[in-house]
Structure formats: C-alpha cells, structure tokens
Amino acid sequence: MPSGWVNERKREYYYRKAKKENFRSRASYKLLQAVKKYNFIKSGDVVVDVGAAPGGWSQAARQLVEDSGFVLAVDLKPIAPFDEKNIQTVVGDVTEQKTVQTIKELLPRSADVVISDVSPNISGVWELDHARQIDLATKSLNIATAVLRSGGNFFVKTFQGDMTNKFVHDTKRHFSFVKLVKPKASRSQSAELYLLAMKFRKKR
Numbered sequence: 001m002p003s004g005w006v007n008e009r010k011r012e013y014y015y016r017k018a019k020k021e022n023f024r025s026r027a028s029y030k031l032l033q034a035v036k037k038y039n040f041i042k043s044g045d046v047v048v049d050v051g052a053a054p055g056g057w058s059q060a061a062r063q064l065v066e067d068s069g070f071v072l073a074v075d076l077k078p079i080a081p082f083d084e085k086n087i088q089t090v091v092g093d094v095t096e097q098k099t100v101q102t103i104k105e106l107l108p109r110s111a112d113v114v115i116s117d118v119s120p121n122i123s124g125v126w127e128l129d130h131a132r133q134i135d136l137a138t139k140s141l142n143i144a145t146a147v148l149r150s151g152g153n154f155f156v157k158t159f160q161g162d163m164t165n166k167f168v169h170d171t172k173r174h175f176s177f178v179k180l181v182k183p184k185a186s187r188s189q190s191a192e193l194y195l196l197a198m199k200f201r202k203k204r
C-alpha cells in the first residue's frame with residue numbers, strides 16, 4: 001500500500017475523530033498518545049502550552065489535569081477562549097525574553113509541565129525549516145528551564161535533521177531522562193518528531 005495513501009487516511013481519521021470529540025485540532029491525539037505511554041501530565045498539574053493556537057493540545061492537557069490543574073496557552077495569535085475556567089490564554093512570542101516574565105506572572109506557581117508544538121511557517125526549503133524549528137524548540141527549552149519546578153517535564157516538537165542531536169544534547173544538560181518519540185497520530189512521512197524530557201534538574 002503506498003505510504004502517501006496511508007498517511008492521508010491517517011490524517012482524515014484523526015481529523016474526523018477530533019471533530020466528533022470536540023477537539024480544536026487533530027494534534028490533540030499526538031499529545032494524548034504520548035502521555036498515555038509516558039505519563040508526563042497528571043491530575044492537578046500546572047501546564048504551560050507554547051505555540052498553542054488553535055488550542056487542541058490545551059484542551060487535551062485540560063482533560064489530563066482535570067478541575068484541580070491549570071493550563072496556560074501561549075501563542076503569537078490570539079486563541080479563542082475556552083469554556084473551562086482553568087485554561088487561560090495569552091498572546092506572546094516565544095522568541096522574546098519578556099514572554100518568560102509574562103508566563104511567570106500568569107502562573108499560580110512553578111509549572112509541572114511545559115509542552116510546545118510551536119512551529120514556523122513552512123517554506124519548503126528543508127535546511128531553513130529545520131533550522132527554524134530547532135531555534136523555536138530551543139526558545140521553548142529556555143522557557144521550560146525558567147518556569148518549571150524541580151522534577152518537572154518538557155515535551156516539544158522538533159524536526160529530524162542534523163541539528164537534532166545538538167538539541168537533544170542541550171536538553172540532557174537540564175533533565176535526567178530525554179527521549180525522542182513519534183506518536184502514532186504523527187504522519188510517518190513527516191520529519192516531525194517530539195522530544196520528551198523528564199525530571200528537570202533545577203539549578204538552585
């Protein structure tokens with residue numbers, strides 16, 4: 001069976017599922033599948049969702065943290081408000097240092113988890129897109145190290161490529177467990193890959 005056809009069917013399947021289950025994007029399933037396997041978001045957690053528009057991951061994270069947790073959704077674009085009171089949205093650019101301060105001010109306490117699906121507009125020029133993705137992932141890492149509690153977790157989108165190893169290496173300086181993961185809902189054709197980092201070693 002041609003892989004393009006399989007990927008198209010997969011995209012269609014998750015698109016329909018998201019519509020039926022009231023998720024704003026089919027990306028929600030990538031997060032839910034990864035959490036099911038690695039259990040890095042729990043009930044009661046404070047979660048920062050970076051590059052969150054239109055809000056599919058924030059909805060999935062809200063399901064996982066339940067009523068007692070809190071989700072802060074950050075994006076360049078305004079995000080339509082959610083019905084649930086414990087998801088807050090804010091407009092912010094992850095490449096700007098002031099965004100870290102904004103996030104800190106809006107959090108009830110240090111974050112348990114930072115998730116980031118932030119991605120650039122794809123130009124089609126592979127080297128450029130890869131470099132931009134790693135740059136945004138690195139900015140997300142900076143946010144994570146600034147707002148996470150000791151022992152917290154980080155989950156971020158990367159693209160497979162020659163700069164990925166260095167990013168994994170940089171992340172390992174801050175976390176005890178680091179692993180590249182590819183959720184089932186992510187098309188096998190795409191270079192998209194997620195890095196999961198657990199047990200943040202906060203510097204005192």
Ligand SMILES: C[S@@+](CC[C@H](N)C(=O)[O-])C[C@H]1O[C@@H](n2cnc3c(N)ncnc32)[C@H](O)[C@@H]1O
Nearest residue numbers: 027051053054055056057076093094117118119
């Ligand atoms: C793939 S989408 C995220 C989808 C989201 N996880 C969901 O489930 O609905 C990537 C997002 O990254 C955002 N983004 C790109 N560059 C950004 C930046 N510098 N700062 C903040 N957000 C950015 C885009 O606006 C876009 O909404």
